[in-house]
Amino acid sequence: MTKSANPPEASAPDWPGWPEEARERYRAAGFWREEVLADVLARQAQRRPDAVALVDGDRRWTYAELASEAGAVAAGLHRRGVRRGDRVVVQLPNRAEFLLLWFGLQYLGAVPVHAMPGHRGHEISHLLRTTGAVGYAVADRHARFDYRTLAASVLEEHEELRHVIVVGDTGGLEGAVGFGELRADAPANSAPAPDRPDPGDIALLLLSGGTTGTPKLIARTHQDYGYNARAAAAACGLTADSVYLAALPAAFNFTMCCPGILGTLTAGGTVVMAPSPAPETAFPLIAREGVTVTALSPPMVPVWLEAYADRAPGTAELESLSVLQVGGARLADDLARRVRPTLGCGLQQVFGMAEGLINVTRLDDPEELVCTTQGRPISPGDEVRVVDGAGAPVPVGAVGELLTRGPYTLRGYYRSPELATTHFTPDGFYRTGDLVRLRPSGHIDVVGRVKDQINRGGEKIDATEVEGQLLAYPGVSAAALVAAPDPDLGERSVAFLVCAGAPPTVRELAAFLRGRGLAGYKSPDRIEAVDAFPLTAVGKVDKNALRERSR
Structure with a gap:
């Protein structure tokens, strides 16, 4: 797809x-190196050219082949401008093409913007526009x-969008290029490096909270994300013998770099792409x-646990799985205690x-710490504070909001200067919005959140965004979205509505929100x-009272 318009640059620094x-x-301190992320592949292709780097179904790439293929993709992108x-x-879903394209962009110095498979027009338009x-x-x-x-609809709205790449059949989408065409006429080792x-x-x-619909955007640099991958891989004991199953969406930071895909490749291991984390899909892949x-x-x-017990x-x-x-x-303590006896592997909690900040339980931690905490920071450069509502430090063991800064933690959001004072302290600490308790060992217990956000099975839902969409439903004059505890998902969403007439059903509301381009997981559960x-007392909606009522 070719258009003449160039994307407008921000009037202020992007971040x-x-x-x-x-x-x-x-x-x-040696945290940051004079390297870029494309060097990860180049280095391993030189050191271990014949070692298997990537597996997707019946397809396999050695490090030399993966580097060559990514270079060919980069050449194809470069020819198209x-x-x-x-x-x-x-x-993209968990397919090899995700990594081939991702590293192809890295070779060019272009910037992949991670979108989730569940995002629809509302969210994609926000990412394109921002x-x-x-x-x-x-x-x-x-x-x-x-x-x-979806691609056809956003093409009509965004003049700056000049290239649409389709993995698979383009289906006649005007101007779109099939992924295979990017490298079809490119010679091996053809990545441009001018x-x-x-x-x-x-x-x-990356997207704040992993999957929010109109998320804040997080700029990660080559040097900080490269260090993130190395530090996480070291804390998690990854080596060239490690085989990592990417079962959660590859676009998640958890899957990508905690230590995930990038950490595994940094260590020289093998990444296996899984289309789903469901036992019937994942278990055979683990064995094979x-x-x-x-x-x-x-x-x-x-x-x-249930599938393996049965x-x-x-x-x-x-049998080969060492670490889950x-x-x-937050994982419930009772579930955590069942992992090793049932699955026969160690548990590693990741928060x-x-x-930026990543905490993990260590592989040699006592089992009680592993099952009841969310780990400790992976880097000696991570700085952590736990503070009360006034910003004063609380004693060890007391609950407070987690603040952090460090060599891979942002100091400001991308193209959002208005958030500088609300989300960061004057001395550069990021206000996480998480309520935690710090143990003497440095391990963290997560106990809740300050932010008005619902964590539905790891997918974060911004209440304010959904409330705005709910108010568009005919007859709804006021809306408030709150979290209710759920034994399986952690939290479910409950929409309190003031309506003229009968309120919509869950199904009716889901269809309405879907029609407005909102991702399905954001529709209220109740x-x-x-x-x-x-x-x-100051006239604002009392969400705490609504949360109590939603239980």
Whole structure:
């Protein structure tokens, strides 16, 4: 797809980066290197060219082949005008093409913008508009949804969008290019390198909270994300013998770099792409490929426990699995204690955020710490504070909000200078919005959140965004979305509505929101009709009272 319009640049700096003092300190400590993320493949292709780097079904790539293929993709993108600094929204499922395109963009110094498979027009338009993206990559179909229809609709709205890449059949989408065409006429080892990115350049854009619909965007640089991958891989004990199953969406920071895909490749291991974390899909892959480590969100843990407990006698599908990581939301202690006895592997809890800070339980931690905490920071450069509502430090063991800064934690959101004072302290600490308790060992217990956000099985729902959509429903005069506890998902969403007439059903409301382009997981799980909302002393909606009522 070719158009003449160029994406507008922000009138102010896109993001604040780190102050010079911090940059010098992180370099001196060896956290930051003069490397870019494309060097990960180049280095391993030189050191271990014949080792298997990537597996997707029956397809396999050695490190040499993966580097060559990514270079060919980069050449194809370059011929079509993609250049250093250009943003490309990548909305692909767990397929090898995700990584081939991702590294192809890294070779060019272009910036992948991670979108989730569940996002629809509302969310994709926001990403395109905020980033000024020149490209958009989709699968033809996935999970019974035709992404070519979505691509056609956003093409009409965004003049700056000049390239649409389809993995699979383009289906006649005007101007779209099939993924195979990007490299069809490119010779091997053909990646252009006339404009190598700087290690301090933005390497990728992640979404705040992982999956919010109109999310804040997080700029990660080559040097900070590269360090993130190395530090996480070291804390999690990854080596060249590690085989990582990417079962959660690859676009999640958890799957990508905690240590995930990038950490595994940094260590020289093998990444196996799984189309689903469901036991019937994941278990055979673990057995076939000798998977040693994988990651799940808490709702999948009881599913795996039940499935493996019900297996036929003598089944050893998980025999190779050494470590099961669990993160994205707090894992219940009783479930945590069942992992090793049932699955026969160690548990590693992970508590992190796309904004930076990652905490993990260590492989040699006592089992009680592993089962009851969410780990401790992966880097000696991570700085952690736990403070009360006034910003004063609380004693060890007391509950407070977690603040953090460090060599891979952002100092400001992408193209959102208005958030500088609300989300960051004057001395650069990020206000996570998480309520935690710090143990003497440095381990963190997550106990809740300050933010008005619902964590539905690891997918974060911004209440304010959904409330705005609910108010568009005919007859709804007021709306408030709150979380209710759920034993499987952690939290479910409850919509309190003031309506003129009968309130909509859950199904009716879901269809309405879907028609407005909202991702399906954001539709309320339950609806409560009320005559009026309870108010606080200053006249605001009392959401605490609504949460109590929703239980």
